[in-house]
Amino acid sequence: MTVNFNHSISRLGTQAEKYESRQAVFGRDDVLPMWVADMDLPTPPFIIEALKQRLNHPILGYTQMPDSMFQAIVDWQSQHGYSIQAEQILLTHNVANGLFLAVQAFTRPGDAVLIQPPIYPPFYQAAQLNDRQLALAPLVLVQNQYQIDFVEFERQIKSQSVRLFLLCNPHNPAGRVWSGSELRQMAEICLKHDVIMVSDEIHSDLVYDGYHHTPLASISEEVAQRTVTLSSPGKTFNLAGLQIGYAIIANPTLREAFAQTLARAKIDDLNLFGMIALEAAYSSEGRVWRRDLMTHFQTNIECLQLFLAEHFPQVKLIRPQASYLVWLDFRGLFSDHQVLKNWLINEAKLGLNDGESYGEMGSGFMRMNIAAPKSTLEQAFRQLVQAKSGLKTL
Template identity: 55%
Template sequence: MVDFNQTIDRLGTDAEKYELRQALFGTDKVLPMWVADQDLATPDFIVQALQKRLTHPILGYTLMSDCLSQAIIDWQAQYHYAVQASEIVYTHNVANGFHLAVQAFTEPGDAVLVQTPVYPPFLKAAPSNQRKTVTAPLQWQDGNYHIDFEALESVIVEQQVKLLLFCHPQNPSGRVWQKSELLKLAELCLKHQIWVVSDEIHADMTFAPHQHVPMASLSPEIAQNTITLSSPGKTFNLGGLQTGYAVIANSKLRRRYIQACQAVSILEPNLMANIAMEAAYTPKGKTYRDELVAFLQSNIQRVTEFFQQHYPQVGVVQPQASFLIWLDFSALFSEQTALKSWLINEAGLGLNDGETFGKNGTGFMRMNIAVSPNQLQQALSQLETAKSTLPDYQS
């Protein structure tokens, strides 16, 4: 059994999550629960694999090994996704991967579609590459987000969309898309000749009874239209190693993607990323993943029960995957600036600002609960204490 109870001091390790507190929140006194970076230890078997490699005195240029390719193939097979070694392309991380896809599969000025609220780098990928971002807001219904296919098709036609950046599972809500939804979306993209870039980095942490269905696994035709981006980074807490890869079945698209990589000198994988990915995608990795998922579900339940008891006005969107909770504070705060100020100055918490996920993120904040039980209790205790500072508080 994995022990997730240890609270680890990350100060002095240049951890982004902690080092950017002053810049982002105006103080380094907040408990950081923002960026999707766990405060849980990277699994021992991965650390040991890295240490073993470091016994060799040369850390030179490296290639993606056949063993790593096979590990990726075997890992994706659990989702009934048949990947070929020739289809795998190394990329530093998933965000890097969709920037490369924008460069490879669109031209300057083209429209790139995203569905909001969404992981903020999705919104920046197009303008950073002289393309334009087109948004199709997700529809809020029955406590979660859904795709409004009629509105989506209208946007596609009106804006002449060339590429869809698709978050699967959805970030920030943790929504796991159902097979019927994926089929409808994929067929719509085929109809309008839109390439699909499917970011599936949170998929390994899907909670039963929900099931992750890779977009490219739906049919050979859909696979030819899809660029799948994935990484063990989120599940195994490897963010600093830059682990990532693309799976591209369409050989013409794959050549264009590789050319985009070469244009920015992404020529060889990171040596230690290779080792970590190969160690993660093993039977030990599956066992660890299952234990992590159970732990995350326990933390999510604690957060849900806390808000039900102490802040019933706050909507807790129940994630179907991963370690991020999307919180709706709109019943308590009409202004986002007041919400952020209260969380920082009264609750002492650093969360992700919902407005950075798109206009329909106003009133929301994203909370990372991949922390030890003691850290989570500290956060909840600070929130409980801050309740008395609300304008309409009554004891």
């Protein structure tokens, strides 16, 4: 299987959020969009072929989920040393949806939910939109990588009587891969205080060489019994539009509570094409695809790092250990976040994710999506260099 990841594909006219929402999000529709976390790269051809084969049949009716699809999830997770059973899997419509369901299933209005900013906005929303309190245990930036303040982590749990911890593993937006020892220490604190853990592991298949993803629930059987793992092939295989997600829950009591929440929302199964795409993605062909994809991402990150070193040495790249999302620290170049936003949008004409949407700690930061052909990065570089001439601080 040979895929040209540097072939540019127009997404205009496909209702792609990344492109069609530019005016609403950035106030202009001519920014180069490098924000929404899907890829400007082709969905794998073997998945497209599986969908086409199903379309040879003229009826798209109600469909039951086959045992083979659940077994594909079991087999795929085993790559991470995570041994699960098919009956432990419940289906959601995406991972963010799973966060909301977990908050509804395991907490009550007024309960406290712990998160670690800077963090993906739905972590905030899952608590706030369900009338839960937020407990914040901010990550600490040390030598250009985020670390956990375990003292503050436990202090927040104790002081706010936290019931639920939402973990991003690997981390979004910074791409941090948590080590087994870090996960174990967080889990031990949660177990000590009877806190249920929910681990968003959607970026777990996008880990770079030299790092290893450890599923939180694989730490021990005791941890597994207090953990809900959320995942999806959506990020790895560019399937976000099919709304695929699943939860893995070993504890029967927690699984039943989650299942009841699903039932109250009448969420039963995946859609027909989500089912087909998941099983095709989690195949031997999917493993080869992922390897080649990671090589492309690695090249793009290195190009970005070299570009910044030459043209914008004041901007620090928080080099991701996983994911195609890059967290950029502009604080050495801009002291005012609004000025930074205006410059990127109106001078560089780049559409990036606003760092402040990840919490107060995101002020001065932006998230860039590098899951694109090399030509897209080169266009972004040209626009940044052109906008640089207007910056008096350089």
